[in-house]
Amino acid sequence: MTFIPKPKVHHPALQKNDVGLTRRDYEGAITTLCAGCGHDSITAAVIQAFWELSIPPHKVAKLSGIGCSSKTPAYFLREAHGFNGVHGRMPALATGANAANGDIIYIGVSGDGDSLSIGLGQLSHAIRRNVNLLYLLENNGVYGLTKGQFSAAADKGSTSKKGEANTMDAIDGCLLALTLGATFVARSFSGDKAQLVPILKAGLRHRGFAFIDIISPCVTFNDHEGSTKSYAYTREHNVEIVQADFVPPAKEISADYEAGSLRNVMMHDGSWVRLRKLAEDYDPTDRDRAYSTIRERQRDGEILTGLLYISPDSQDLHAQSATVDMPLTQLPYESLCPGDAELQKLQQRFR
Numbered sequence: 001m002t003f004i005p006k007p008k009v010h011h012p013a014l015q016k017n018d019v020g021l022t023r024r025d026y027e028g029a030i031t032t033l034c035a036g037c038g039h040d041s042i043t044a045a046v047i048q049a050f051w052e053l054s055i056p057p058h059k060v061a062k063l064s065g066i067g068c069s070s071k072t073p074a075y076f077l078r079e080a081h082g083f084n085g086v087h088g089r090m091p092a093l094a095t096g097a098n099a100a101n102g103d104i105i106y107i108g109v110s111g112d113g114d115s116l117s118i119g120l121g122q123l124s125h126a127i128r129r130n131v132n133l134l135y136l137l138e139n140n141g142v143y144g145l146t147k148g149q150f151s152a153a154a155d156k157g158s159t160s161k162k163g164e165a166n167t168m169d170a171i172d173g174c175l176l177a178l179t180l181g182a183t184f185v186a187r188s189f190s191g192d193k194a195q196l197v198p199i200l201k202a203g204l205r206h207r208g209f210a211f212i213d214i215i216s217p218c219v220t221f222n223d224h225e226g227s228t229k230s231y232a233y234t235r236e237h238n239v240e241i242v243q244a245d246f247v248p249p250a251k252e253i254s255a256d257y258e259a260g261s262l263r264n265v266m267m268h269d270g271s272w273v274r275l276r277k278l279a280e281d282y283d284p285t286d287r288d289r290a291y292s293t294i295r296e297r298q299r300d301g302e303i304l305t306g307l308l309y310i311s312p313d314s315q316d317l318h319a320q321s322a323t324v325d326m327p328l329t330q331l332p333y334e335s336l337c338p339g340d341a342e343l344q345k346l347q348q349r350f351r
Contacts, residue, residue, distance in 0.1 A: 017051055017054040021054075021057075022051075023051045025079075026051045026057060026076060027075070028074050028075040028076045028078040029075055029078065031043070031072075031075045032071070033072070034219050035219070037218070038190035038214075038215070038216030040072075041190040041216070042072065042138055042196070045196040046107070046136075047076045047077075048193070048197050049197050049200035050204075052197070055105060055204070057077045057078070058080065058081075059104060059105055060080040060106075061105070061106050061107070062076075062077060062081065062082040063083050063084075063093050063094050063106065063108045064084050064085070064090055064108065064109045064110065065084075065085050065087055065089060065090040065110055065111075066088075066114060066145075067087075067111040067114045067143070067144065068138075068140075068144040068218075069111035069136075069138035070084060070110065070111065072109050072138070087114060088118035088122055090108050090110055090114070090119065090122070091108065091119065091126035091133075092122050094108050095126055095129060095131050095317070098133065098318075099328070100328045101328065101329045102317075102318050102323070107133070107204075108133050108134070108136065109138065110137055111137065111140070111151075112137060112138075112139045112141060112151045112152060112153035113142075113143045113151040115137050115173065116137075116152040116173060116176075120152075126209060127177060127180040127181060127211065128181060129320070130181075130314065130317055130320065131208075131209050131316065131317050132208055132316040132318070134212070135212065137212065138216045139213055139215050139216055140217060141153050141158065142154065142218050142221050144218050144220065147221070148160060148161050148218070150166045152170065152171045153170050153173065154166045155170050156169050173211070174211070174294055175291060175294055175295070177211040178291050178308070178309055179291070182211045183209060184202075184206045184209065184210035184211060184307075184309070184314070185308045185310075186199045186203065186307045186308055187214070187303070187304060187305050188212065188213075188214050188215070188305050188306070189214070190217070191217075199212060199307060200212070202307060206310065206314065207314055207316050207319075208315070215303060215305075277304075277306050278305070278306035278307070278308070284308065284309055285309070287309055287311075293308075
């Protein structure tokens with residue numbers, strides 16, 4: 001269904017940005033995700049951020065892996081470059097593409113299953129190399145495409161749709177990124193567009209690896225055992241000719257609250273998420289303080305949102321490797337392959 005384009009009907013009164021494009025020009029195909037999915041809210045925020053920054057879509061490359069989250073690049077910036085890789089391998093693709101052409105703006109979209117399980121090693125090295133990449137982790141705590149099993153981000157004690165309790169501690173993406181030396185770390189909520197859009201814009205302007213963990217509710221697997229309207233109960237008491245899922249429409253979950261304050265947000269299944277925004281006087285350049293603050297709030301059962309850490313002296317992959325200013329994709333063959341004589345001279349230096 002992602003091949004279905006949106007109709008290009010532009011009202012003449014639509015506002016244009018500095019490059020003469022409307023917000024509609026930054027949209028993609030019609031979404032096929034569940035109605036009310038937090039990922040669609042993230043897509044809307046991404047579109048808004050790119051439009052406000054007046055970034056030409058053809059200057060952007062979108063990369064993703066496997067999962068519900070990895071479908072979302074199809075829904076924004078239809079004129080951008082794109083590559084959908086295999087499960088967990090998106091960071092390596094982004095690293096290679098960025099090394100070849102640093103003039104492109106890169107955005108990687110992944111999920112907690114794609115990033116924190118099979119792709120954990122890939123993510124770690126992309127952070128270590130400080131690849132110039134906006135990395136979005138759309139975090140819903142489950143494997144949505146394979147019927148809602150716990151992901152590595154599922155909180156200990158949380159229950160599955162069958163009522164089973166998760167007995168393992170969660171991997172916190174932000175703590176992991178801080179530990180590995182990420183130069184930009186933030187967390188937000190898909191329903192808080194007022195906070196998420198500025199964070200996305202800051203990440204796009206950051207020179208280096210910008211990691212943003214976005215809490216994004218899954219409307220399909222938030223049902224619970226004991227409900228006669230749940231999918232599990234219906235299948236147990238129904239004779240199916242062919243198995244098919246019906247996902248009832250749900251409203252988008254949103255939240256708007258002040259810096260430094262706490263907000264309890266109800267999910268579709270009646271459970272609660274406790275979100276706390278960073279205070280105005282919080283120092284985002286102190287890595288140790290960022291780590292301890294996240295841990296302090298975790299002990300209180302709260303999810304801390306906002307710009308958690310940014311390095312004041314970040315050097316991306318190209319700066320560390322001392323690459324030439326011109327992208328490798330534009331260098332002539334003679335410069336890339338200067339011949340055997342030059343190779344011999346280079347080898348002499350290391351003998």
